[in-house]
Amino acid sequence: MPGSSIGTKFRVTTWGESHGPAIGAVIQGCPPNLKLTEKDIQREINRRKPAKSSKISTTRREEDKVKILSGVFENRTTGTPISLIIENKDVRSKDYAKIKNVYRPGHADYTYDLKYGIRDYRGGGRASGRETLSRVMAGAIAKKILKEKAKTEIFGHTIQVGNIKADKFNKSYIEKNELRCADKEKTKKMLNLIEKIRKEGDSIGAIIEIIVKRPPKGLGDPVFNKLDAQLAASMMSIGAVKGVEIGTGFKSAEMKGSENNDQITIKKGKITPLSNNCGGILGGISTGQDIVIRLAIKPVPSISKKLQTVTNKGKNTTVQTIGRHDTCLAPRIIPVAESMAAIVLADKLL
Amino acid sequence: MPGSSIGTKFRVTTWGESHGPAIGAVIQGCPPNLKLTEKDIQREINRRKPAKSSKISTTRREEDKVKILSGVFENRTTGTPISLIIENKDVRSKDYAKIKNVYRPGHADYTYDLKYGIRDYRGGGRASGRETLSRVMAGAIAKKILKEKAKTEIFGHTIQVGNIKADKFNKSYIEKNELRCADKEKTKKMLNLIEKIRKEGDSIGAIIEIIVKRPPKGLGDPVFNKLDAQLAASMMSIGAVKGVEIGTGFKSAEMKGSENNDQITIKKGKITPLSNNCGGILGGISTGQDIVIRLAIKPVPSISKKLQTVTNKGKNTTVQTIGRHDTCLAPRIIPVAESMAAIVLADKLL
Amino acid sequence: MPGSSIGTKFRVTTWGESHGPAIGAVIQGCPPNLKLTEKDIQREINRRKPAKSSKISTTRREEDKVKILSGVFENRTTGTPISLIIENKDVRSKDYAKIKNVYRPGHADYTYDLKYGIRDYRGGGRASGRETLSRVMAGAIAKKILKEKAKTEIFGHTIQVGNIKADKFNKSYIEKNELRCADKEKTKKMLNLIEKIRKEGDSIGAIIEIIVKRPPKGLGDPVFNKLDAQLAASMMSIGAVKGVEIGTGFKSAEMKGSENNDQITIKKGKITPLSNNCGGILGGISTGQDIVIRLAIKPVPSISKKLQTVTNKGKNTTVQTIGRHDTCLAPRIIPVAESMAAIVLADKLL
């Protein structure tokens, strides 16, 4: 089955290569009569851009201006497919000529060649992180649907970079720092670590947490399309994600049932769990509590250290990635992961 | 979208409640002319049964005898849907009368009521662990396909119970102990811990690892249907699983790109990665290396300790689960998780 | 994609061979809390049976007793998959031994061998008309949903057998005659023709019409999943159907726009079309008028006349079909076609 579509009722189809003429998404199943302008989408696109003065991000500077080509009439959705497009402008394809025949370690170069027998090597082609632009375009619409229909809010924050873990949570600080970390003190330490790693010509991994406030209750389809299963797939489909956990996640291995079970009581006439170890999902169905997801982000594979590798002709060689790259992906992946959560939830809600 | 189907080309549809007349699966897309008898499936079904003399498992004793109702003619598959059925026999539904109106913490009782407004409360109904029988039936066929077409082998082992971690790996020991742990010494410690927990009327979590040896190369469909994404979904769809990681997984948060990237060399004329931090998947496509997946298994929610909860009428109450239950699910989930891996891989292979 | 499933929200998966142990269907997406007993389904199953004293139908006499295996609890649906099964009892497989290696003209023997390289030749195996039992089981549930949610009624009648065309319409007569024809006088003529054809050892084609009264308005998903497109597919998927038309259908080739366009007026404050040339569907979406579908039914390919054919080893031979077969399929296909319409409409409605 072709892999560039996700969702059944709210279906997103994406297309585009890093150095092709444009990147886009087609959204089917968006409810009609929703107010929608390019601004709604541009706002989220801008959150995914590298921080302007950042030392942690790529220096590729794309304008990333989104255009709506269909499905919206007089600023309202019509229920027909919404086609969104962003042109690629700051393309320096010649930078990539030298890796044309080389498999960069940690990248999909080798596996794309294995599978397709051909690849657009310029900037990673379809396997580029730039592909996530389409996710954010679609996610912006999904977020809007969730907000209007259920007042649902989705946000993410960086909780670990290398071995530095955030332990305070100041929500309002998240969007004020380029790491999207909710712990001011640890943010500094994380940034110092990243700066050190960057100077080494290396990169570093991280953990991020995505929180869905006020999710609609009762979403999720047992047995195979459980909400947690589909969220896990959506998150793991993001290039750099190597682990997903919900609620207590891997910690639950060390817990007893009596600790991990969320006991329940009645508060003000309402069924109220006393804890949220389940992360807002029981039996694959949302309880209405916050949905809490944590993601392991691998270190960016593009580094300027010299690594041992091979050519597509089977010769040993080495490679250094000199292009324009991030040192730690966490802050830029947050809007992408939020978008994936929004897409899955909107699909289930509709 | 209805949730009891998985797969596109190799599509599995499951049905059945814990205390209904039977449990079953329909498999579409199985290649024709594959040798298949009930024995092939029964073997895997038997691996999922509780250990006979076990102190760690339920005392429900089901014969679990599988029958093939269609799709096989003279011991060969015909390419038409294969219908498999197992009758439920050791059903003691009256045990469940008292929880008819009570939401058991950690179970799906509340969310099923929320979603459907009705539930078959006997033994958890559709949300029972017994549902995984259907996965194992289908998985047995998927394993057979993978073995015949690609010599692929899939196995799992318990690597952690509570805070006890296995650190030796003796593959041949796995199927010789009721925990399916590859470390003989730690197995004893784990069993002692489980016995202690069982006497407390409690349960305990675990971590298991699934390893796919000799997976076909080039499987996986970027962007959203990456192999790791679909494996993650399939695993997270198992009731007790709360976390999934591939390769270095959450550890990659603390790693540098230079450490985590799998460098590549030529050995005997073949492209050979020097490590397997990626867990056999790059860019969502299998490299041909072992696929390595680890799963967090939450402690069984059914425990005999008294827990605070509510009725479906909104009254506070308490509940103790007295039925026949496991103390640690890890060994019985292993064949289920192997089956899910097999189903996903067979679907991608065909 | 495996072909034994239909529908997205109301999804039907069927299985079973003519001479295997049983035939069945799994229905996903049936709304919870619908009253449902085996009787509801048995009633429709009985309508598909050959008329007891009939000269036009097969003499295979199956009890066709349906059992519900899951998804229903205390006579109400629970929202989980409904598994239905009917055992095959009047099986005389040895009748078919002689056609084991022979391709019967007009049957799928040759194409099944071509596609699968193996076939269960007994009674046509999966390609047998007996497969339609599963459609009727599922259709019974779909009809119940439509009736309860929208008071929709679906019925069919025979409008042509050979060159004899019905031209009167007495609805109450339809279920009173074994041809399900609404024209009493022409029924006799049709029966006489069929009797004559039967004595010749031959069979005869027919046209049936399916009418959906009070269909829900607004069903259908442009562009490719238009209601008429999905109805056409569902009808053409019935073995003997070789043509489908909606509303004026093929007659519209000879019409002018000014004749064929359904003009509209306001009656009692309601938008009211002055005709129904569109057959209840405009732009792929139901208008709320009757949906009118006509189907061309080919003559039964199993006849006792000797026909020229070949063996699967490539030798010329002849074949006569001596088994127990119908002379004109029209009346038995009517409940099947009604079921297909119901399945498509229920899927769209939910």
Next chain:
Amino acid sequence: MPGSSIGTKFRVTTWGESHGPAIGAVIQGCPPNLKLTEKDIQREINRRKPAKSSKISTTRREEDKVKILSGVFENRTTGTPISLIIENKDVRSKDYAKIKNVYRPGHADYTYDLKYGIRDYRGGGRASGRETLSRVMAGAIAKKILKEKAKTEIFGHTIQVGNIKADKFNKSYIEKNELRCADKEKTKKMLNLIEKIRKEGDSIGAIIEIIVKRPPKGLGDPVFNKLDAQLAASMMSIGAVKGVEIGTGFKSAEMKGSENNDQITIKKGKITPLSNNCGGILGGISTGQDIVIRLAIKPVPSISKKLQTVTNKGKNTTVQTIGRHDTCLAPRIIPVAESMAAIVLADKLL
């Protein structure tokens, strides 16, 4: 399920409104390493354009220049989604202001409002015939795949306009006349009829026939995804199509089994049917014979005769369609129907 996608392995997603900025298609699952340039697609696009000097077609004159935005690298497909776009240029939206609130008989205006509560009324919006451009773009690629992999050729011709039926078949004449009719003499009569109808301010229906030469054998997935079922759906999804038949189609109602069954013999060592009444499909699977499909095309609903209708406020009114429209759609629908056949067959083949 959103309706603007078709196919599983070769999946086409279309978007765009008649008077929006552009129309497009995204094609997933196209095999990698296929030579593909914009010219390959433009050629088919041009066949769909109205004949330049024609009296039978619309006078809207679109350049219809296709651009490839992704999935092709150095003139070869890469296996990633192919995004195609055509800008709308000759847009005269103000022509449509007066029908903003009026439901044109025979059009989808009323049903779109019913379903979505909003519609882009300019030129029919999404329900415009212009939508079929996307089908032709995708069909061009599907045709190329079929030609390269199986030497399959697909063509169509007009066999009836009003009551004038073609009875000669001169294949080379088809693309030489603006009606795409294979009978030179009847072409003149048809054109005269159309001219007469056009002067009356009216339109006329037609029947077209699509023939697939050298289709791959063994395509089609019983039970519900039979090749004829999916072809029927794909054809019926074209706006003006009201009937579909395969092989003998509706004529089979008057035939006996002994006439309609295609007897088989061995010629030059090959299994060879003596006739093709089945239209190349038996049991839902292609036999390898020509696939023959006939389609009823309703008269264009847009006519300049005054028709009775209502406004969206429920007032009686009349409407005349003055825009730029075709008198008989047959010749322009032929490339669209060929495209649909190609899309279905390519999906099945891959």
